[in-house]
Amino acid sequence: MDSIRESLLKKSKATKKDRFARVITFSALLLIVVVVISIFLFVASKGLATFFTNKVNLWDFLSGKKWAPGQTNAQGQPLTGALPMITGSFLVTLIAALVATPFAIGTAVFMTEISPKHGAKILGPVTELLVGIPSVVYGFIGLSVIVPVMRHIFGGSGFGIIAGAMVLFIMILPTVTSMTVDTLKSVPRHYRESALALGATRWQMIYKVILRSATPGILTAVVFGMARAFGEALAVQMVIGNAPLMPKGLTSPSSTLTSILTQGIGNTVMGSLENNALWSLALILLLMSLVFNIIMRAIAKKGAM
Amino acid sequence: MLNPKQSDKLASIILYTIAGLVILILAALVGYILVQGVPHLSWHFLTSSSSAFTAGGGIGVQLFNSFYLLIITMLISFPIALGAGVYLHEYANQKSRLIQLIRTAIEILSSLPSVVVGLFGFLLFVVQFKLGFSILSGAIALTFFNLPLLTRSVEESLRSIPDLQREAGAALGLSRWETVGHIILPAAVPSIVTGVVLSAGRVFGEAAALIYTAGQSAPALDFGDWNPFNTASPLNIMRPAETLAVHIWKVNSEGIMPDAAAVSAGASAVLIIAVLLFNFFARFLSNVLYKRLTATK
Numbered sequence: 001m002d003s004i005r006e007s008l009l010k011k012s013k014a015t016k017k018d019r020f021a022r023v024i025t026f027s028a029l030l031l032i033v034v035v036v037i038s039i040f041l042f043v044a045s046k047g048l049a050t051f052f053t054n055k056v057n058l059w060d061f062l063s064g065k066k067w068a069p070g071q072t073n074a075q076g077q078p079l080t081g082a083l084p085m086i087t088g089s090f091l092v093t094l095i096a097a098l099v100a101t102p103f104a105i106g107t108a109v110f111m112t113e114i115s116p117k118h119g120a121k122i123l124g125p126v127t128e129l130l131v132g133i134p135s136v137v138y139g140f141i142g143l144s145v146i147v148p149v150m151r152h153i154f155g156g157s158g159f160g161i162i163a164g165a166m167v168l169f170i171m172i173l174p175t176v177t178s179m180t181v182d183t184l185k186s187v188p189r190h191y192r193e194s195a196l197a198l199g200a201t202r203w204q205m206i207y208k209v210i211l212r213s214a215t216p217g218i219l220t221a222v223v224f225g226m227a228r229a230f231g232e233a234l235a236v237q238m239v240i241g242n243a244p245l246m247p248k249g250l251t252s253p254s255s256t257l258t259s260i261l262t263q264g265i266g267n268t269v270m271g272s273l274e275n276n277a278l279w280s281l282a283l284i285l286l287l288m289s290l291v292f293n294i295i296m297r298a299i300a301k302k303g304a305m
Numbered sequence: 306m307l308n309p310k311q312s313d314k315l316a317s318i319i320l321y322t323i324a325g326l327v328i329l330i331l332a333a334l335v336g337y338i339l340v341q342g343v344p345h346l347s348w349h350f351l352t353s354s355s356s357a358f359t360a361g362g363g364i365g366v367q368l369f370n371s372f373y374l375l376i377i378t379m380l381i382s383f384p385i386a387l388g389a390g391v392y393l394h395e396y397a398n399q400k401s402r403l404i405q406l407i408r409t410a411i412e413i414l415s416s417l418p419s420v421v422v423g424l425f426g427f428l429l430f431v432v433q434f435k436l437g438f439s440i441l442s443g444a445i446a447l448t449f450f451n452l453p454l455l456t457r458s459v460e461e462s463l464r465s466i467p468d469l470q471r472e473a474g475a476a477l478g479l480s481r482w483e484t485v486g487h488i489i490l491p492a493a494v495p496s497i498v499t500g501v502v503l504s505a506g507r508v509f510g511e512a513a514a515l516i517y518t519a520g521q522s523a524p525a526l527d528f529g530d531w532n533p534f535n536t537a538s539p540l541n542i543m544r545p546a547e548t549l550a551v552h553i554w555k556v557n558s559e560g561i562m563p564d565a566a567a568v569s570a571g572a573s574a575v576l577i578i579a580v581l582l583f584n585f586f587a588r589f590l591s592n593v594l595y596k597r598l599t600a601t602k
Contacts, residue, residue, distance in 0.1 A: 017480065017482055021485075025388040028388025037410075039449070042428055043425060115324075134509075137510070140569050141573075170330065201309050231421070233419070233420035233513040265424060
């Protein structure tokens with residue numbers, strides 16, 4: 001009897017294997033979480049050192065207009081004003097998003113409502129392909145096409161906020177368009193049919209029904225594009241001129257958080273104030289990407305109700 | 306004021322114009338790169354090593370580095386992403402707080418700027434673990450950047466398999482793992498492969514995460530030496546390796562060779578063609594696998 005009992009109560013080989021697989025797959029998942037947490041811990045510990053070890057005032061850091069961490073001002077305080085870069089980052093991102101949004105919505109509406117045939121055959125695959133084009137290629141195009149054009153139109157060097165914003169506009173356009181197409185496609189068919197049955201013209205249907213019900217999705221697409229633009233480093237760095245000055249106009253050389261970061265981190269000594277100040281910029285980038293994430297979540301929540 | 310019919314016409318015209326403009330911009334973009342770049346492509350350009358000061362340098366080493374780094378990255382990230390995807394979709398209790406938190410974490414990781422991920426890799430692997438600028442550091446940084454997307458695509462692939470298959474497995478008395486291993490994963494292979502190849506295209510073109518991890522120099526390689534422990538061997542994973550995308554950036558921002566524009570145009574064309582090929586290859590492979598692994602004729 002005991003042997004039967006034992007064999008019934010014992011875990012089968014399959015169960016043991018299942019347990020094992022469960023542990024292995026869960027640890028893979030856990031690994032990703034550990035990576036996320038350690039990214040935040042490491043960057044925060046480095047970025048906060050500027051304020052705790054080097055005793056830089058947080059407000060001075062965020063509002064100071066002069067960025068030269070190696071030098072000190074009359075009071076002996078290091079010149080770590082990050083406002084020029086913060087302004088630059090926000091300006092390029094906002095301009096790029098403002099230009100890209102109408103184009104993306106227009107194209108997406110064209111693809112889904114006006115000419116679905118051409119949309120599916122030509123525009124769809126093309127935008128999907130362009131999403132995958134590496135950002136350095138956009139930077140190269142900016143450098144060899146957009147910067148000379150800007151130089152021609154506005155004079156000066158051609159490097160500046162406008163050039164950066166144009167590169168980012170082209171870069172995020174495919175992404176925002178294809179996300180908008182997905183949301184427009186998810187608007188139920190009977191919405192369109194009821195609008196048309198009420199005697200609406202095609203434009204009335206698009207404007208009063210489809211775009212309204214797709215608004216949360218479109219907003220998410222735009223914010224997603226902005227997050228990409230804000231965090232893009234090399235493409236912007238190639239065309240913005242990288243002068244850590246307050247932008248005087250849209251066509252004078254300026255800088256963004258990412259451009260100063262990529263340029264400086266290799267030329268400073270680990271642990272020095274110059275280096276820590278750069279990590280503080282990285283921390284701002286990290287926090288901003290969190291903010292974008294939270295905005296997208298908030299939109300999704302509102303849209304779901 | 307326009308009446309509704311007129312505004313409908315006007316709106317249609319505007320939409321046509323916008324779509325036309327976008328097609329024009331996108332076509333000009335791809336056309337420009339191909340027109341500028343393709344004439345520079347030659348066997349010599351694709352195979353010879355780059356030169357820092359003189360004209361006539363190639364991209365041979367960078368091209369090899371890009372592919373090698375891609376393979377190493379995939380070797381590290383695919384098993385992790387597969388495991389994580391399987392747990393998330395097959396084992397996890399979807400309503401549990403912990404799983405929702407984990408999903409949020411993955412989403413955050415996917416939205417982090419790649420330069421920040423690269424700097425983290427620099428801090429942890431290059432500086433703390435003293436791996437130096439190396440393929441290994443670069444591959445790990447790219448893994449971090451690749452993991453959330455790959456995990457999501459594995460999970461999506463698993464989601465596309467109907468629950469009927471899981472129920473059938475359970476009804477036959479198979480354990481969950483046996484069902485996953487013998488029924489679900491084989492059925493999901495075509496879409497998993499598509500996801501892997503598409504993410505490979507993204508990894509191939511990534512530069513910001515690499516400049517401070519895999520480094521910005523490409524020492525000459527001895528392609529006769531395949532011992533991974535020799536410094537000049539192409540297979541050595543501890544050597545610094547500038548990839549094609551990094552090369553384009555470096556040539557344009559600090560290059561001093563006289564033909565920088567030509568080199569970067571050629572290299573950009575190669576990158577774009579590679580991304581195109583990855584796209585086609587993904588579709589082709591998924592079709593072939595789908596036919597082979599399922600009973601579809």
